[in-house]
Amino acid sequence: MDCLNHTSHRPWPLVDSRPSWKQYWLDLAFFHWPVRKAQIQATLPDGLEVDTYDGDAWISVVPFRMEGVMMRGLPSIPGVSNFPELNLRTYVKRDDKPGVWFYSLDADQSLAVWAARKFFHLPYFKANMSSVANADGSIHYRSSRECSGASFDGVYQPVGETCKAERGSLEEWLCERYCLYACSKSGKLYRGEVHHRQWPLQKVQYQIDKNGIGEAFGFDLSGAPYCAQFAKKLEVAVWGVELC
Template identity: 45%
Template sequence: MTAPVSSPLPPARGPWVLRMQWHDLCFMHWPVNAEAIARTLPAGVEVDTRGGQAYLGVVPFRMSGVAPRTLPDVPRLSAFPELNLRTYVTVDGVPGVWFYSLDIPEPLPVVLARTFFYLPYNLARMWMQHEHGITRYASLRTQADAPAGRFAAAYRSTGAEFQAAPGTLEDWLTNRLALYSADQQGRVYRGHIHHTPWPLRRAEAQITENTLADRLGVVLEGQPHLLHAKRLDVRARWVERVR
């Protein structure tokens, strides 16, 4: 399968509307069959590949400072762990992220994200501990209308901090400033996010349970490609219909 030719990210309309901080994040990426991934995507969304290779990512981290632009933080609604299952796609040649699931432990943000961003957020029981440089993480999805999903791992950063050089696999996997979603009618939306370059480090991880990709019929085998980021400040805009 040939990767689509990339196009520039079109300018967003209007100001950013949501702020957040991401902490103790680990990118865990497995190479997967591009045709298998393509079969899981809606019409108009094309799998993005690097050298013909697609990737599926599991990304555990912690959120804080989550709030609309003009409002202060709200207890429980502004800080919580999050766990993503994602792949990489293009729409009209513009690269971005496609989320299969986003698990969090707070019900109101699940409803808001599903309603206003068309993102497949799910309620889950989650536990996260960061101590002596090691993050321990566990999640059990409890959303009634979503497939089962379990994950447990411990991970830590290693080596010096770096910014991914253009053209590298690390840049391809992480430098994604667009996300895509679809509503129940299959209409596709693009959202813009804004942040400084990722402060990356290499990482080590021990994954003891991971069933997040089971519903896709994709087996995640072997040790994943691992990257770690301590903190990133992020701004997000409303999603816009892709025309």
């Protein structure tokens, strides 16, 4: 994996073991809203602390497509390795190691939902989803969760040149995250490492017509996001989760 040859931007060194999974993230949009710190902390499991930027906690909605998702060393499987995914996430830390906490992850691939729940303890849900690239370069993204109807419907399009987030900026703080946290049904806390190059970010134009995936957690995200970014493609290495 080429991304493993580019590590100088990481906030901590790569783990010694080889990554377990490989994948690509494509046509990804970040939509971010500031939220009160206390509101986020009340939703987190014991052992996790809400992370803040200038005193604010943040919630992000992230629609994108996954491609080539497979255990490292094995070929991708048509119909299994490629699928849309929609994340609702916030930003946390444990032992001062910053990472991401997922409230929900929607996917339209049943095997991916089952595997992520079983092996990564992540709250994946099966959803009816589509990510359609239009002739003008925009992406029309729709998702409706099968178990609850929680939905997202929006169109977004990159504009301007690709760039990297400035060091110390809000964009860097939100996007450059290299681990995730998860909690098992028994309450055990896990950490999983990820790696990729620095995000190739662009500005993004968007229209969000429906955004209800935060409602189950008490988050009203119906208003316009405070900021947003787009990334066309990123190669990602993923390690298995470990108790922390």
